[in-house]
Amino acid sequence: MLTLPNLLTLSRIFTVPLLGYFLWWPDWEFGYLVAFGIYCLMGVTDYFDGYLARSSGAVSKLGIFLDPIADKIMVAAVILILTAQGVLRGPFVGDMHVIAGLIILIREIAVSGLREFLGGLQVSVPVSKLAKWKTTFQLICLGALILGKALPGWNITVSGFEMNLPHTVGLTTLWAAAILTVVTGWDYLRVGLKHMD
Numbered sequence: 001m002l003t004l005p006n007l008l009t010l011s012r013i014f015t016v017p018l019l020g021y022f023l024w025w026p027d028w029e030f031g032y033l034v035a036f037g038i039y040c041l042m043g044v045t046d047y048f049d050g051y052l053a054r055s056s057g058a059v060s061k062l063g064i065f066l067d068p069i070a071d072k073i074m075v076a077a078v079i080l081i082l083t084a085q086g087v088l089r090g091p092f093v094g095d096m097h098v099i100a101g102l103i104i105l106i107r108e109i110a111v112s113g114l115r116e117f118l119g120g121l122q123v124s125v126p127v128s129k130l131a132k133w134k135t136t137f138q139l140i141c142l143g144a145l146i147l148g149k150a151l152p153g154w155n156i157t158v159s160g161f162e163m164n165l166p167h168t169v170g171l172t173t174l175w176a177a178a179i180l181t182v183v184t185g186w187d188y189l190r191v192g193l194k195h196m197d
Contacts, residue, residue, distance in 0.1 A: 003053070003060060004052055005048075005049040005050070005052045005053035005056075005059075005060075006049070006060060006066065008045045008048060008049035008052070009045075009049045009066045009067050009070050010066065010070075011045060012042050012045055012046060012049075012070040012071075012073075012074060013066070013069070013070045013073055015038060015041075015042055016073055016074055016077050018038060019035055019038045019039060019042070019074070019077065019078070020077055020081055022034045022035035022038065023035045023078065023081045023082065023085070023146065024081065024085070025085075026085040026086060026087060026149055029149065029150055029151075029152060030150075032146055032147075032149040032150035033150035033151075035146050035150075036143065036146045036147050036150050039078070039142070039143055039146055040143065042074060043139055043143070046067075046070070046071065049067065050067065068112075071135075072108050072112065075104070075108065075138060075142065076105055076108065078142045078146070079101040079104065079105060079142070080105075082101075082142070082145055082146075083098050083101055087145055087148075087149060087167075088100075088101055088145070088171075088174070090163075090167065090168070090171045091161055091163060097171050097174060097175075099178075100174045100175045100177070100178035101174065101178075103178040103181055103182060104138065104174075104177060104178055104181050107181040107182070107184075107185040110185060110189075111185060111188050114188055114189065114192045115188075117192065118191075118192060118195060128184060128187060130180060130183060130184050130187070131180075131184040131187075133180055134177055134180035134181055134183075134184050137173045137174075137176045137177035137180060138177040138181075140169075140170075140173045141169075141170045141171070141172075141173035141174040141176075141177055142170070142174075143170075144166045144167070144169040144170030144173065145166070145167060145170035145171070145174070146170075147166040147170075148164045148165075148166035148167030148168075148169075148170055149167070151164075151166060152164060154166060156168075
């Protein structure tokens, strides 16, 4: 049961508090640089746990259960901490970027509930290519937002506005992830509605 892929998945869950610790102080640039390294390492383990499970034929029910939970815990923790520390703030719309983070969290909770409901009916919902793009944007945006706080001097000037490059990339891809979140969430909901009375 505790195969290498499952241990990698569990390591992501147990590393979330450590990641949260380094994200807690938004003015601690070195802490955010360490957090960025931890975040990237967690992303690498996310790739390898699935790859190893499939290539070695070690796909297990525990792994199928834990993998999406590990992803959601990591994403939710990072979004909540970055929101609390004012990192989801940017030019033009200020704190409105928090809405994109909220959309992502709501979708994750709703889809988890839907999957649990459909699982009881023995109905599986495969992950679409669009959902994989959503996950990609989500991982890029959070990594870029963390990196932006680690490298506050990495600025560019656009139309007279000075902006931190990684932070701007992070906020842009955050909205891209939020839009794809709504689209893919609706796709999952349509499948679920077919099985509801």
